[in-house]
Amino acid sequence: MQQGDTVAVVSPSGPPSADLLKRGVERLEGLGLKVVVSPHALDRQGLDYLAGDDADRAADLQAAWCDPAVSAVFCCRGGYGAGRLLGLLDWEAMRAAGPKVLLGSSDITALHNAFAIELGVPTLHGPMAACDVIAGDEAGPEPRTWESLRAALFGAPAPVRGDRVLAPGRAEGVLGGGNLSLLASMCGTRWQPSFDGGIAFLEDVGEEPYRIDRMLTQLLQAGVFDGVRGIALGSWVGCGDPYPVLRDRLGPLGVPVVAGLPVGHGSPQMSVWLGALGVIDTESCSLTDMSGNEQQAR
DSSP: OOTTOEEEEEOSSSOOOHHHHHHHHHHHHTTTOEEEEOTTTTOOOSSTTSSSOHHHHHHHHHHHHHOTTEEEEEEOOOSSOGGGGGGGSOHHHHHHTOOOEEEEOGGGHHHHHHHHHHTOOOEEEOOOTTSHHHHOBTTBSOHHHHHHHHHHHHSOOOOEEOSEEEEOOEEEEEEEEEEHHHHHHTTTSTTOOOOTTEEEEEEEESOOHHHHHHHHHHHHHTTTTTTOOEEEEEEEETOSSOHHHHHHHHGGGOSOEEEOOSOSSSSSOOOEEETSEEEEETTTTEEEEOSTTHHHHO
16 A cells, blocks of 8 residues: 555444544555545444444445545454454455555454455555554544554555464465454355465454354364464453363364564554565474565565
């Protein structure tokens, strides 16, 4: 991407705060981007955890992706609801539109995974337009979050460093994954994830360790980790101490596991490219994007 590009802001999941969205748009405009808010971004409906009707949210997303004037589609927030859109999207039309940037996290994992399967494009896992770490207050966005997003959009992102190693080693492969709860929910669908030959990235928020155990067990039994080369673990905000269960469930895979990466929920929220070549190295406790700007130049 470059300054002057047009970004469309959509709400595929939960309803955003109008105030946070307004500030978030102003922050993005400060990067030199032209920001267009989609028609239904602030809609509400009877199910108050959804930002408008499924058909309207899907239409906004598809229209933004298929608009040749739009270089990137930024999601407002997570919550719940993106998975409800997958069967409503015209994937053939979206494939014909060619690659561009999709930015989001948390519930947007449903879109990251489906876009990888249906469109074969890299997507950006990072902070959203109407979230606190971007919209911020008078002092501005959270600095490390903002710099990481800027670098991921316009240049070569720096390595993301964790704070612990669960299994030593080095691994290289295409990074995939996202929110653990969303990945588990996609098992048994046409968008079931697979980490075969790649690096799995996992994070979550507000889940007790036994629930993390249950979801990892589901992914293991579904074969999602078959052929995985390494695992990168992000934030686990409000999850108690998840590391005993993460070590118990993932250690037997016999691959390197780096943990404590500030990617996911909480603050800061570093940006990482999914569907792009990455390396984890437990000696430096890091995740590095090895694709450079290739995914943005396509």
